[in-house]
Amino acid sequence: MKTKLIxxxxxxxxxxxxxxxxxxxxxxxxxxxxxxxxxxxxxxxAKAIKDGVGFKTEKVLKTLIKMVVFWALLATVLSLEKGxxxxxxxxxxxxxxxMVLQLIKxxxxxQQMGYINSETAEKILSNIDKHKxxxxxxxxxxxxxxxxx
Numbered sequence: 001m002k003t004k005l006i007x008x009x010x011x012x013x014x015x016x017x018x019x020x021x022x023x024x025x026x027x028x029x030x031x032x033x034x035x036x037x038x039x040x041x042x043x044x045x046a047k048a049i050k051d052g053v054g055f056k057t058e059k060v061l062k063t064l065i066k067m068v069v070f071w072a073l074l075a076t077v078l079s080l081e082k083g084x085x086x087x088x089x090x091x092x093x094x095x096x097x098x099m100v101l102q103l104i105k106x107x108x109x110x111q112q113m114g115y116i117n118s119e120t121a122e123k124i125l126s127n128i129d130k131h132k133x134x135x136x137x138x139x140x141x142x143x144x145x146x147x148x149x
Contacts, residue, residue: 036102
């Protein structure tokens with residue numbers, strides 16, 4: 001019985017160490033997710049303070065959960081790429097759109113705070129994330145609710 005337990009433990013240790021090594025080889029992707037999520041959080045906290053809403057603990061928890069979910073998704077995709085060499089496009093195909101959308105959210109928040117007053121930013125942002133906070137036009141202080149097509 002002890003022998004089987006030792007063999008099983010060493011086998012699981014070998015598999016786990018191989019998995020950890022594969023993830024550490026792609027550490028910059030995990031760091032990129034961390035930076036983008038933390039950047040979005042910092043801009044969101046600054047916007048909340050500027051709007052007078054205040055700092056909310058549930059937003060911190062939501063950010064932490066979002067980062068863990070993105071890391072789990074990346075770990076899953078990287079393990080699929082390791083197991084199936086022809087699926088090497090998965091990390092770019094799945095993670096890149098998520099990161100682009102995560103970068104658009106702080107841009108929208110900065111524009112809503114009034115630090116970006118570009119018509120180009122307004123045009124881009126009016127086509128994205130229509131169901132949430134309305135955007136402000138740079139030449140007026142009133143909020144414009146984008147029309148849904």
